[in-house]
Amino acid sequence: MALVNTTKGEMDDSLLEKKEGFVDNDDEYTTWVEYWLDGELVHRSVHVQLKKSVVLSAATASFE
């Protein structure tokens, strides 16, 4: 038994329907958790894990 922070306040998770999902591609690994109460979405957490770096390339000219 655990309490879930919902739009209706703290609720026992046994009263809720839990749905989970994820998106996994080259750019991101995103997970989400939803809790539903009688067909109403009362909690949704999203965790966006970025995968891509911002890379600056340091270049030097060549002498010929």
Add this chain to the structure above:
Amino acid sequence: MSLTQGATNSFKVGLASGDFSFDSLVDTSYKIALYTGNANLGPDTTAYTTTGEASGGSYVAGGATLTITQIPTLGNQTGSTAAAYWSFANVTWTGAITARGALIYKDLGGGSTASVCVLDFGSDKTSVNTFVVQFPTSAYNTAILRIA
């Protein structure tokens, strides 16, 4: 409207000109602002903008302060494959937020800002309770900001 991930052009000049420094773990001048798909952010973005900025929950205009967790350091120190990298702590907001991407920027004070880079989440991400942005592992080949 679009978000194009990458370092901004003004950051490239500013970094070479000494306008940016990431070498202090207590520097609180770097921020991350969230944006919806209505934003237009990319290489030519020079500063923080409110256009297309996300809202809702605990999010406030201007975004959140970033904590530097890794000051610039050299990784994979083997000749030309070495890379300098640095990174930030993950950021969490609460409440209902929808965001498509983010802008990291430097708060220069007095209302002035200077862009660093644009992050594209790939698609809209929506929370009702918790919205977490987790940066890539801080390493020479994965960190969010690198010079190779």
